[in-house]
Amino acid sequence: MTAKPSSYRFRRALFILGFTLPTFLLFSLITAYPMLRGLYISFFEWSGYSGSMSFIGLDNYKRLLKDNIIGTAIYNDYFLVFWKVVLILAIATFLAVALTRMNLKRTGLFRVVLFFPNLISVVVIGVLWRYIYNPSDIGFLNAFLSLFAGDPVKTVWLGQENTAMWSILAPAVWAGIGFYMILLMAAIMNIPESFYEAAGIDGASRWHQFKHITIPLIWEQMKVSIIHIVITTLNGSFIIIFLMTEGGPDNSTQVMGSYLYQIGFQQYHMGYASAIGALILILTLVTSLILNRLLKRETIQM
Amino acid sequence: MKTWRNRNKSVFVALILALTFSLLAACSGADTEQPANTGSNTGSANSDSGENNGGSGNSDEGLTGEFEIQYFVGGYGDTWWKHVISEFQKANPKLKITQTAGSQINEQMRPRWIQGTPPDFVYIDGAGSNEAQMVADAQLMDLTDFLKGATNADGKKLLDIAIGQPTDYGGKLYTMPLVFGSWGTFYDKAWFAENGWETPTDFESFMAVSEKIKASGVSPYIHTGVYPYYINGGLVNSAIVAENGGDASIISRMAALEEGVFKSEPVMKALGKIVQMRDAGLIDPGSIALNHTDSQMAFLQHKAAFIPNGLWLENEMSKDIPEGFEFDFVPSVMQDKGEKYVAIPYTASVAIAEKAKNPEAAKAFLQFIFTEKFAVDWAEMTGAIMNVKADLESSSAGPVVKSAMSYFNSDQLVVAPALIVNADVEQALQDGIIALLDSRITPEEWGDRLEEAAAKAR
Numbered sequence: 001m002t003a004k005p006s007s008y009r010f011r012r013a014l015f016i017l018g019f020t021l022p023t024f025l026l027f028s029l030i031t032a033y034p035m036l037r038g039l040y041i042s043f044f045e046w047s048g049y050s051g052s053m054s055f056i057g058l059d060n061y062k063r064l065l066k067d068n069i070i071g072t073a074i075y076n077d078y079f080l081v082f083w084k085v086v087l088i089l090a091i092a093t094f095l096a097v098a099l100t101r102m103n104l105k106r107t108g109l110f111r112v113v114l115f116f117p118n119l120i121s122v123v124v125i126g127v128l129w130r131y132i133y134n135p136s137d138i139g140f141l142n143a144f145l146s147l148f149a150g151d152p153v154k155t156v157w158l159g160q161e162n163t164a165m166w167s168i169l170a171p172a173v174w175a176g177i178g179f180y181m182i183l184l185m186a187a188i189m190n191i192p193e194s195f196y197e198a199a200g201i202d203g204a205s206r207w208h209q210f211k212h213i214t215i216p217l218i219w220e221q222m223k224v225s226i227i228h229i230v231i232t233t234l235n236g237s238f239i240i241i242f243l244m245t246e247g248g249p250d251n252s253t254q255v256m257g258s259y260l261y262q263i264g265f266q267q268y269h270m271g272y273a274s275a276i277g278a279l280i281l282i283l284t285l286v287t288s289l290i291l292n293r294l295l296k297r298e299t300i301q302m
Numbered sequence: 303m304k305t306w307r308n309r310n311k312s313v314f315v316a317l318i319l320a321l322t323f324s325l326l327a328a329c330s331g332a333d334t335e336q337p338a339n340t341g342s343n344t345g346s347a348n349s350d351s352g353e354n355n356g357g358s359g360n361s362d363e364g365l366t367g368e369f370e371i372q373y374f375v376g377g378y379g380d381t382w383w384k385h386v387i388s389e390f391q392k393a394n395p396k397l398k399i400t401q402t403a404g405s406q407i408n409e410q411m412r413p414r415w416i417q418g419t420p421p422d423f424v425y426i427d428g429a430g431s432n433e434a435q436m437v438a439d440a441q442l443m444d445l446t447d448f449l450k451g452a453t454n455a456d457g458k459k460l461l462d463i464a465i466g467q468p469t470d471y472g473g474k475l476y477t478m479p480l481v482f483g484s485w486g487t488f489y490d491k492a493w494f495a496e497n498g499w500e501t502p503t504d505f506e507s508f509m510a511v512s513e514k515i516k517a518s519g520v521s522p523y524i525h526t527g528v529y530p531y532y533i534n535g536g537l538v539n540s541a542i543v544a545e546n547g548g549d550a551s552i553i554s555r556m557a558a559l560e561e562g563v564f565k566s567e568p569v570m571k572a573l574g575k576i577v578q579m580r581d582a583g584l585i586d587p588g589s590i591a592l593n594h595t596d597s598q599m600a601f602l603q604h605k606a607a608f609i610p611n612g613l614w615l616e617n618e619m620s621k622d623i624p625e626g627f628e629f630d631f632v633p634s635v636m637q638d639k640g641e642k643y644v645a646i647p648y649t650a651s652v653a654i655a656e657k658a659k660n661p662e663a664a665k666a667f668l669q670f671i672f673t674e675k676f677a678v679d680w681a682e683m684t685g686a687i688m689n690v691k692a693d694l695e696s697s698s699a700g701p702v703v704k705s706a707m708s709y710f711n712s713d714q715l716v717v718a719p720a721l722i723v724n725a726d727v728e729q730a731l732q733d734g735i736i737a738l739l740d741s742r743i744t745p746e747e748w749g750d751r752l753e754e755a756a757a758k759a760r
Contacts, residue, residue, distance in 0.1 A: 267729055
């Protein structure tokens, strides 16, 4: 087999180009360009409304270091990341196992019910949960707790420093479980039944089966889930914060995304907002790289 | 097998089609968000588009050239705008008027302001608009000399008939307030009468009646903690003016970020009164987590007696007002006995772009709309007050608006300028009051915060 005719090579190159070029162009246009443009703006003092921008070098980044609210925001972001990963994964895994391995009836119904929050718009979730937390007696949570306490409960869930972030965590977890549950269910259903049968004959308890068969075989999916939760939380918590508290009271529930919005669109410092954007990008990258390293386990083939 | 494969293929094609259509639908959805260019152009534009001389036409033919108006459409609707623009068109048949309007207009027009091709005339209102920022960005034309001499069609000076004066930006005027409203303390008149609670006329009577309300098991005072500018407008700022002996110039000094003004005696005394209210337990502790819908619903359901709000409140909640509820308002409750009421206004202004292509037409339009006739039209079409001293008694405006107008015309009331400050200082004002109400900081710490924010913004 000597050299193929050049028309073949050309066609092959054309074929590859035909797939890669449009993708590359789209990527450049809608991902790379805005990102680089954002980085570029972060070196300027710009209101976002003015025709003129002035170059100020690293001043926006220096300001990040001195800004107390940035500290609060990073802390709140990682608070949400940590608890969302722990709670969503624990609950989603439990439910996935329960719905696949425990011979329950009506699993279809449960699946739909538990997946339902994923189908509701976040805006609706925000409004719904604001009602739950309402401090007066319209609020479901306080009304419910009042049934057990002697006096009417009047906790201001979203207004106190020690309860606000936990109160925001609850809907975030509630709305997140369904998707990861489905993901893990699919993984569990891929495990051949014979593994469990063999383990059962060998006398392994359900807990041992879960620990030594299920977990190792769905580890890849769990890893993906963790990284996905981390990335979406660092980038997307903005929405739930804005719907629930707008970062208040007195900036105590601010996350990086909501603070970016406030600085850029309410206080008119687009340059500084872009610097916050760069910070989010860097922290997301570093966190997912570290997690990837930490979660590395030998992939177990079936 | 073959039929199965064919069916598979057709399913695939159907999917592709569905995707394409959903994309198209998304695009067309975006199209409807585009600025509505509903130019009411009456035909004559073609004939003289060549001889556009900047629009300084004589009185017979009116203005010529092109003229673009940007206005935000929100709670006040666009009826009034369409009405005045069509009147202006009738007066100037050769002018080609373009209206650029909508609820998202500030975001949609932002690129044009950045690129330096803004519309000629702009009504600054709604999300994404900020008058002080536009001035800081040198987007607006200096109207100092023009406004001082400008008269309307009735020959009256614009500044004489205005209720609220334009904001002073270091001795210069860039804007003219079009909408004039007042913050204040609202209550249900009927409910108060039923319980024998008196309408407060000063701080002393306010505290007394609040204690009485509290004793009956109702929260005396609720506010919108998620948006602290409600309590700033309805309570704090009027307290500051009252503590300054009713001299409203302190508001201008705050807006100008004068050094030390946020730690001055009147401000500290005003915050002292707020602390007094807070420590007496008169402010509903749940307020801090409430947005405007939550707090206003609680107010309408008689969970609280007073609420700081703006004159739009009755209109905004019109669908939810319970039977027998009778809105009334006091401009301020923080003045000492025998002192005058203080009205803290909120305004939405009109202005002319620094880079306007047809400034003559824009100035003419500004003079054209500031008449008593159009002010009555405004009150009837929007339920709000235009910034012109007009007689509304015979108009079909609502009772709260009429009651407000009678306060404005009374000599027992000081009308302060609207507090329009740098956005960073505004944020600090909002964060600060919440921190103070939540006992996280003292009035002195409030002063430190504000002085620091002001120093940075100066």
